[in-house]
Amino acid sequence: xxxxxxxxxxxxxxxxxxxxxxxxxxxxxxxxxxxxxxxxxxxxxxxxxxxxxxxxxxxxxxxxxxxxxxxxxxxxxxxxxxxxxxxxxxxxxxxxxxxxxxxxxxxxxxxxxxxxxxxxxxxxxxxxxxxxxxxxxxxxxxxxxxxxxxxxxxxxxxxxxxxxxxxxxxxxxxxxxxxxxxxxxxxxxxxxxxxxxxxxxxxxxxxxxxxxxx
Amino acid sequence: xxxxxxxxxxxxxxxxxxxxxxxxxxxxxxxxxxxxxxxxxxxxxxxxxxxxxxxxxxxxxxxxxxxxxxxxxxxxxxxxxxxxxxxxxxxxxxxxxxxxxxxxxxxxxxxxxxxxxxxxxxxxxxxxxxxxxxxxxxxxxxxxxxxxxxxxxxxxxxxxxxxxxxxxxxxxxxxxxxxxxxxxxxxxxxxxxxxxxxxxxxxxxxxxxxxxxx
Amino acid sequence: xxxxxxxxxxxxxxxxxxxxxxxxxxxxxxxxxxxxxxxxxxxxxxxxxxxxxxxxxxxxxxxxxxxxxxxxxxxxxxxxxxxxxxxxxxxxxxxxxxxxxxxxxxxxxxxxxxxxxxxxxxxxxxxxxxxxxxxxxxxxxxxxxxxxxxxxxxxxxxxxxxxxxxxxxxxxxxxxxxxxxxxxxxxxxxxxxxxxxxxxxxxxxxxxxxxxxx
Amino acid sequence: xxxxxxxxxxxxxxxxxxxxxxxxxxxxxxxxxxxxxxxxxxxxxxxxxxxxxxxxxxxxxxxxxxxxxxxxxxxxxxxxxxxxxxxxxxxxxxxxxxxxxxxxxxxxxxxxxxxxxxxxxxxxxxxxxxxxxxxxxxxxxxxxxxxxxxxxxxxxxxxxxxxxxxxxxxxxxxxxxxxxxxxxxxxxxxxxxxxxxxxxxxxxxxxxxxxxxx
DNA sequence: AATGAATGAGTCTTCATTCAT
DNA sequence: AATGAATGAAGACTCATTCAT
Numbered sequence: 001x002x003x004x005x006x007x008x009x010x011x012x013x014x015x016x017x018x019x020x021x022x023x024x025x026x027x028x029x030x031x032x033x034x035x036x037x038x039x040x041x042x043x044x045x046x047x048x049x050x051x052x053x054x055x056x057x058x059x060x061x062x063x064x065x066x067x068x069x070x071x072x073x074x075x076x077x078x079x080x081x082x083x084x085x086x087x088x089x090x091x092x093x094x095x096x097x098x099x100x101x102x103x104x105x106x107x108x109x110x111x112x113x114x115x116x117x118x119x120x121x122x123x124x125x126x127x128x129x130x131x132x133x134x135x136x137x138x139x140x141x142x143x144x145x146x147x148x149x150x151x152x153x154x155x156x157x158x159x160x161x162x163x164x165x166x167x168x169x170x171x172x173x174x175x176x177x178x179x180x181x182x183x184x185x186x187x188x189x190x191x192x193x194x195x196x197x198x199x200x201x202x203x204x205x206x207x208x209x210x211x212x213x214x
Numbered sequence: 215x216x217x218x219x220x221x222x223x224x225x226x227x228x229x230x231x232x233x234x235x236x237x238x239x240x241x242x243x244x245x246x247x248x249x250x251x252x253x254x255x256x257x258x259x260x261x262x263x264x265x266x267x268x269x270x271x272x273x274x275x276x277x278x279x280x281x282x283x284x285x286x287x288x289x290x291x292x293x294x295x296x297x298x299x300x301x302x303x304x305x306x307x308x309x310x311x312x313x314x315x316x317x318x319x320x321x322x323x324x325x326x327x328x329x330x331x332x333x334x335x336x337x338x339x340x341x342x343x344x345x346x347x348x349x350x351x352x353x354x355x356x357x358x359x360x361x362x363x364x365x366x367x368x369x370x371x372x373x374x375x376x377x378x379x380x381x382x383x384x385x386x387x388x389x390x391x392x393x394x395x396x397x398x399x400x401x402x403x404x405x406x407x408x409x410x411x412x413x414x415x416x417x418x419x420x421x422x423x424x425x426x427x428x
Numbered sequence: 429x430x431x432x433x434x435x436x437x438x439x440x441x442x443x444x445x446x447x448x449x450x451x452x453x454x455x456x457x458x459x460x461x462x463x464x465x466x467x468x469x470x471x472x473x474x475x476x477x478x479x480x481x482x483x484x485x486x487x488x489x490x491x492x493x494x495x496x497x498x499x500x501x502x503x504x505x506x507x508x509x510x511x512x513x514x515x516x517x518x519x520x521x522x523x524x525x526x527x528x529x530x531x532x533x534x535x536x537x538x539x540x541x542x543x544x545x546x547x548x549x550x551x552x553x554x555x556x557x558x559x560x561x562x563x564x565x566x567x568x569x570x571x572x573x574x575x576x577x578x579x580x581x582x583x584x585x586x587x588x589x590x591x592x593x594x595x596x597x598x599x600x601x602x603x604x605x606x607x608x609x610x611x612x613x614x615x616x617x618x619x620x621x622x623x624x625x626x627x628x629x630x631x632x633x634x635x636x637x638x639x640x641x642x
Numbered sequence: 643x644x645x646x647x648x649x650x651x652x653x654x655x656x657x658x659x660x661x662x663x664x665x666x667x668x669x670x671x672x673x674x675x676x677x678x679x680x681x682x683x684x685x686x687x688x689x690x691x692x693x694x695x696x697x698x699x700x701x702x703x704x705x706x707x708x709x710x711x712x713x714x715x716x717x718x719x720x721x722x723x724x725x726x727x728x729x730x731x732x733x734x735x736x737x738x739x740x741x742x743x744x745x746x747x748x749x750x751x752x753x754x755x756x757x758x759x760x761x762x763x764x765x766x767x768x769x770x771x772x773x774x775x776x777x778x779x780x781x782x783x784x785x786x787x788x789x790x791x792x793x794x795x796x797x798x799x800x801x802x803x804x805x806x807x808x809x810x811x812x813x814x815x816x817x818x819x820x821x822x823x824x825x826x827x828x829x830x831x832x833x834x835x836x837x838x839x840x841x842x843x844x845x846x847x848x849x850x851x852x853x854x855x856x
Numbered sequence: 857a858a859t860g861a862a863t864g865a866g867t868c869t870t871c872a873t874t875c876a877t
Numbered sequence: 878a879a880t881g882a883a884t885g886a887a888g889a890c891t892c893a894t895t896c897a898t
Contacts, residue, residue, distance in 0.1 A: 178392025606820025
């Protein structure tokens with residue numbers, strides 16, 4: 001190795017860089033594996049009851065490895081949450097990429113996403129209401145929430161809102177989030193029923209915010 | 215003694231009844247002590263991290279006594295929640311007892327209550343989204359939520375809503391609940407700021423639902 | 429009351445005595461109620477897992493009352509055991525009251541009793557092997573065991589055993605007891621199967637001790 | 643490193659294998675440490691009253707470690723029992739390895755073992771009579787009991803028993819086990835006295851089963 | 857970088873017993 | 878004598894995190 005470096009430093013630099021890239025790629029993909037494993041677990045059970053051991057087993061890595069990628073469980077949970085949020089903003093961008101989506105479409109999309117990803121909602125509620133977060137984590141959380149809001153505001157603007165667009169975005173975001181906390185656990189209803197009902201409420205809220213109602 | 219019983223059985227019965235009443239009263243008050251102690255603790259820290267030991271110490275009773283009144287911690291938590299909810303419905307009744315309150319007043323009241331009792335909100339979110347509840351507990355939860363909704367609908371009706379009052383009550387309830395999940399933890403803001411902002415959003419939602427906006 | 433004593437001491441003594449008798453009778457019957465309640469519970473579940481509360485509930489008396497009759501749970505358990513043992517000796521006496529029973533009959537009876545009263549056997553095993561017993565309790569235990577042995581020896585004698593009757597009684601008693609510890613929990617067998625098998629073994633042991641085998 | 647792997651994968655494999663062996667060995671030895679610690683404790687007090695904390699302290703490991711090796715206390719207890727049983731079968735094999743042992747020798751050996759290892763006997767009684775066992779545990783228990791029986795039957799056969807060897811093995815096993823339940827706690831007797839008496843009974847039973855008596 | 861055994865503080869819950877009424 | 882609420886020590890078990898290999 002050292003011999004090579006002396007003989008052909010240039011090529012070696014390249015190699016070195018490639019190796020580092022490779023390492024980084026490997027690192028990223030392993031991180032992804034862990035993330036996905038966690039997400040799959042959350043689909044099955046309340047994320048608050050998922051243990052490191054479970055995640056490590058499900059991901060096929062050791063417990064230690066998880067701590068090589070995240071300083072603690074909370075950060076892993078936060079990462080899952082952040083990824084979901086990023087996914088949402090991405091999707092929102094896609095929806096409105098060509099022609100601006102209607103408020104109704106936006107609301108419908110969001111509620112559908114929440115129905116499909118209850119964990120995201122649980123985490124939002126958990127982090128926003130309860131959890132002790134490191135300053136760093138707090139900042140990340142705030143940023144992504146702001147980002148989400150931005151998209152919503154943009155959408156609102158493109159839909160025709162002129163005044164108070166920011167505060168309206170806040171209110172709309174609130175109203176949508178509230179749907180799930182109120183009805184995610186409706187007694188004796190199937191998932192399908194809940195989906196229908198929450199979408200109905202989303203529609204109503206969209207209408208109300210569009211001035212169509214009451 | 216025996217003579218007395220024969221001579222005046224009525225009085226004895228009365229005494230017995232009084233004793234039982236007293237016992238019940240004592241029981242109720244001790245239960246209240248435990249409840250209040252828990253509530254006070256919840257004001258200081260996330261209710262999910264409060265232990266039986268803490269509650270027992272704070273209430274000045276033994277651990278065992280807690281379990282004399284509640285089969286497990288979850289039931290105690292649920293009782294705290296249920297009491298808060300009952301308090302809210304009571305207050306809502308009071309507000310509208312003479313002259314029907316405006317939608318805005320209603321919303322303002324609810325958000326103010328949530329600001330003052332974050333634990334109630336945390337618990338609502340906890341029980342609605344996650345927690346394993348016994349069938350009995352689930353039923354209690356559902357009932358109280360329905361009760362809350364009834365009051366909201368009543369208020370809505372008295373405010374002039376004619377059609378779709380039920381679903382509108384749902385939507386309004388959702389919208390209000392969402393405010394807190396979205397802004398209870400606004401970065402770098404004081405409690406006062408948050409209170410102002412959330413009230414502002416409540417007002418906006420009231421307006422929107424009243425057709426004053428957008 | 430006092431006046432009566434002076435006027436008619438003789439009659440009063442009688443009354444007093446009667447009252448005491450009555451009290452004693454009442455006391456005895458309540459004790460019996462507790463005892464029977466415990467026994468019924470033991471028929472359903474391992475006596476080691478039966479709690480004072482369960483017994484008190486099942487007997488329809490308060491916990492305190494139980495402690496009025498027994499200084500602690502162990503003594504109650506011991507009393508149940510002692511009563512069973514007394515019942516056995518009584519039955520043995522009955523069996524051989526007219527014509528002496530054969531060894532086989534004796535063994536059959538004992539094993540049948542154990543099959544019907546596993547709790548007795550569990551307790552014998554518990555007290556003989558493990559439990560810390562008060563000196564008083566120990567003495568009671570020893571006495572009843574000796575009594576049991578006496579009956580067995582008597583039976584042996586009446587059956588024709590001349591020499592070594594005492595040690596033979598010991599050995600026989602041991603052999604019978606061992607049947608249950610070895611086969612009370614035979615894998616995948618029904619109660620009926622176990623009963624048949626243990627009776628078969630009892631028969632064999634009776635034969636062996638009678639010199640019929642091997 | 644990489645060069646080595648390419649040049650000599652075999653050696654590397656070997657190293658890897660050795661490492662795993664070492665780990666397994668270490669694991670085994672630690673398991674043994676826990677086991678022995680438990681056994682030592684059982685010699686001092688009733689195994690039912692031994693706590694995880696005591697065992698962990700005595701073994702010089704943490705509580706968590708215990709649960710790294712056993713899913714729960716019962717399994718640890720069962721393992722102790724199973725090891726004893728395995729030891730007994732091993733010893734029985736040794737005794738009869740060259741020349742078949744006499745029935746008397748066999749019985750003497752077994753009773754001596756029980757005198758030396760009362761815990762084994764307590765556990766047998768506990769598991770056979772009472773304890774809730776997992777299906778897996780139950781199976782292990784049944785197997786080892788059967789194994790024990792096999793040895794006894796083999797011994798019986800080698801001693802000359804031709805007919806009914808299986809059922810006779812059952813009866814003999816029962817008879818021996820019964821000795822301890824009946825006399826392990828003889829009032830006011832020293833260990834030595836008990837040992838003598840129980841050995842005397844074992845001898846008697848051996849005789850009886852050999853047809854020498856009565 | 858990956859591993860996973862070890863750690864042990866901390867959790868909820870149980871239950872025999874007491875004692876004021 | 879009967880009651881049963883109060884007690885609190887004690888128990889089994891969990892699980893995020895560390896760290897030597």
